[in-house]
Amino acid sequence: MSMTLSNYLPVLTWGRQYDRSALSNDLMAALIVTIMLIPQSLAYALLAGLPPEAGLYASIVPIILYSMFGTSRALAVGPVAVVSLMTAAALSNIVEQGTMGYAVAALSLAGLSGVMLLAMGLFRLGFIANFLSHPVIAGFITASGIIIAASQLKHIFGVDAHGHNLLDLVLSLAAHLSDINWITAVIGVLATGFLFWVRKGLKPMLEGLGLGETLTGVLVKTGPVAVVVLTTFAVWVFGLADRGVKIVGEVPQSLPPFTIPSFSPDLLGQLLLPAFLISIIGFVESISVAQTLAAKKRQRIDPDQELIGLGAANIGASLTGGFPVTGGFSRSVVNFDAGAETPAAGAFTAVGLAIAALALTPLIYFLPKATLAATIIVAVLSLVDFSILKRSWDYSKADFAAVLVTILLTLIVGVEIGVSAGVGLSILLHLYKSSKPHVAEVGQVPGTEHYRNILRHVVITEPSVVTLRVDESLYFANARFLEDKVYNRVAGDKEIRHVILQCSAINEIDLSALESLEMINNRLHEMDVKLHLSEVKGPVMDRLKEQHFLQEMTGEIFLTQYEAAKTVSEKT
């Protein structure tokens, strides 16, 4: 019982061994992450189309819940770029941005996603995420990064623009180009430029000065905070808000409120697919980060328990004024690098953010939205990486097709269609390949007991015996293909008296394939040709044993292909 409980509540395991050294490390990490998270949380709320405080709220209770249920020691849960973009895309189709209904729908989306994650964890359905192939994920992240960056340009230039794909965004921006607010544009471009310089210029410079990796890292991470402080100060001092620079404005001073998502069946129905996609994408992003960090310390991540942790975090977000959250890459890496030892670091971060929400919000009244947009743009452009196109092109055209479709459809149509099409296409291509498996006619390598492809090797064959090796499990999608292959080979050659199927690569034979084998056996029998099997695997043989196919088979089953060929040749 206690075993089971601590399985579902990992906090019971690490909590017992918690000591002072872990405490001080966790506190230090929490401080650094808190400073980094304040602008990031505000910015991702903006990206999701929500008021800035939603970003803070989404980072408080979810972190605490994850720290109780999750298995990763260093994962930091909260709003992340791609999930925020998907949230905006999902909600904008249903309710108008800026309305009360929009914020409530965001709660419902988080709650629905939380319930789905929890259910997947409890029913051990985490394997579903495996159907997102690596290339599809890489393509999706790259395309999303571009869309996110494009969506923030309106804030940088102080214009109105809308759209959830690149085409709409670009057209909308072009249409509003004449409305540019030049002061906003100056702030936006300078902030963006500064943040890029911090990453690309300052970092190598500080390292060149011999400041050490950790200190450099901390200084670089404070870049966004510096921009926030500087631009807020500038807007306040010069009264730029009165000259058209859009600011964050009044943010309530409050702990996360208790909120109730809408349970309208109509709304939930419309959110079903987006919530599912957000759950899967969020889970994949989170588990990759968690596993990368865990491997560095030889810790184990339990994917099903991770689903439970993320599910709890999202349900928490839906009850406390947040929106969908997941384990973020940059914040988790910062947490890990800053020395976080246990999930308690996350809880301390939550406390830090709660203090910020209570006490610091008046300070960001004059924070320009352009600054937040700049932090988003710089963060997401580091995700954009087209090298997956070349890599997949070189390795496998099927993978390339899946990446290309994912990128193009995400950019042109939108995130939901993009990732769904990528997953669908990779599954279809996989099924297509296995529906036309490689079938080799094999012969004996002289002087050995080995049998190899007659097209690749110099081998000995017998005119009355054909041996075919199928390099794939036999199942419904390729059962008829095998029938065709055998008939085509035998129909053209009157000398053939024996067909041997070498089954060394056949890991499974389903009922359709069994019926095809029976059919092959019967039709070959009508042509006076015997069917034999060789090298049938243990588990496959176990199943076949019970079937009358074995009694009806005109030929025999041999342990090795060599034995099969020898016995059959002697008979002819």
Add this chain to the structure above:
Amino acid sequence: MSMTLSNYLPVLTWGRQYDRSALSNDLMAALIVTIMLIPQSLAYALLAGLPPEAGLYASIVPIILYSMFGTSRALAVGPVAVVSLMTAAALSNIVEQGTMGYAVAALSLAGLSGVMLLAMGLFRLGFIANFLSHPVIAGFITASGIIIAASQLKHIFGVDAHGHNLLDLVLSLAAHLSDINWITAVIGVLATGFLFWVRKGLKPMLEGLGLGETLTGVLVKTGPVAVVVLTTFAVWVFGLADRGVKIVGEVPQSLPPFTIPSFSPDLLGQLLLPAFLISIIGFVESISVAQTLAAKKRQRIDPDQELIGLGAANIGASLTGGFPVTGGFSRSVVNFDAGAETPAAGAFTAVGLAIAALALTPLIYFLPKATLAATIIVAVLSLVDFSILKRSWDYSKADFAAVLVTILLTLIVGVEIGVSAGVGLSILLHLYKSSKPHVAEVGQVPGTEHYRNILRHVVITEPSVVTLRVDESLYFANARFLEDKVYNRVAGDKEIRHVILQCSAINEIDLSALESLEMINNRLHEMDVKLHLSEVKGPVMDRLKEQHFLQEMTGEIFLTQYEAAKTVSEKT
């Protein structure tokens, strides 16, 4: 050029060798099939919800077109039970039965299905049909047979009833039970009983009298014609039509008319999915019959050309007052048994039916609908066969699940949902299985070079070396699963210094799996464990060669597992 043309027009091949003996055999077969087809065509039109003449029209031009483009020598194309049921199910959702729009929608459905079949043939997409597994087809045919039989009970009892699944039909019948027309019921029950007796009682009796198989067969096939003649005569003589017995009534005396299907985008959009399902189901039914008959004479069927033949037939049906058609089992077997040698037999059948449509339609004015319903019921109940449930249960629970879902959903919800769910579930279960492949830890069988599962055999292992054999191709759906397997095995055992992956059953490694292998290699490296591969297949190795994974690999690649184990053991 001539080669290509005769590929697409098989008539050019067999037409050149046509002689008098083939002609007389084809004429005889055509006569028998024509007599059998007249009641059958009328009955299937009734089943599809169309006027009786549509059944005749659907059997004339389509047969001729198939005989020019199809590759099967004996296949008889026309309305068949399951496709007629699917037609009724598809159209009833959209337009009201009995209206002009209904008949026009049937033309559109046939045309759309024809275009799809043609396109699949030209683009060589016939493999799509392979995703209908044998058990799903068996389950679907059985469930459809039951629904068809149930749908005809209203004609047998002379009541009104509607519905396209068993539940609706039974409820609707029950609600109208008090409206039974007793004269109709007597005709219906007697006709059904007689037809059953012809199949089950007369046939053995005639064989017992030593009448020979062919003659018995012909007599049994004339059973439906006899019932048609007798009941029509009875209705006429006793004036039963005035006493509430529903009759076929006036049927135009006409050759198939030239008709134009509706091209309304709205209608076509709604028909898209039904047309696709009808195309696939029809193709599967047709190709199975064609291949069974071809194998008996060692002829070849070209699946892609069959698609073209069926596509042409359906387009023909849509232009001549018909509805969706395909190659039918019973009519093709009769054609084959009656001695048809070439597709010309089909053309002669078309002529026979055209004469019937022109001259014989007044004779069926008094034909009771109950008689047609009886012929349908007796025909489809022979399709009902629940043995697939036991067979699949015994062999594979995944196949059983697919059959059960297909049967239940077809009966309860309807044909389209039933077959789609069956296909979807079998694909999902296949993907699920391959996402959690069998991974065996193997050891050396003493005194041999063979390596077997340590759980199944007494084998020799080395504490510092772990060899894992994955019995599945590595692709995105199982890439992370493999990572987990390896980490779990290594994390628990500090002695391990080498991991060997025996790749003998790996037919493919996609990009996701390659990246997982790189990840495994890196993480094992961090744990000071080397990764080796053994028995990598030729095509897999060809691809890996180009990749930097091979340079980064901490271990080596060995041709055989024996060599790998020997080399690695010597190092430790």
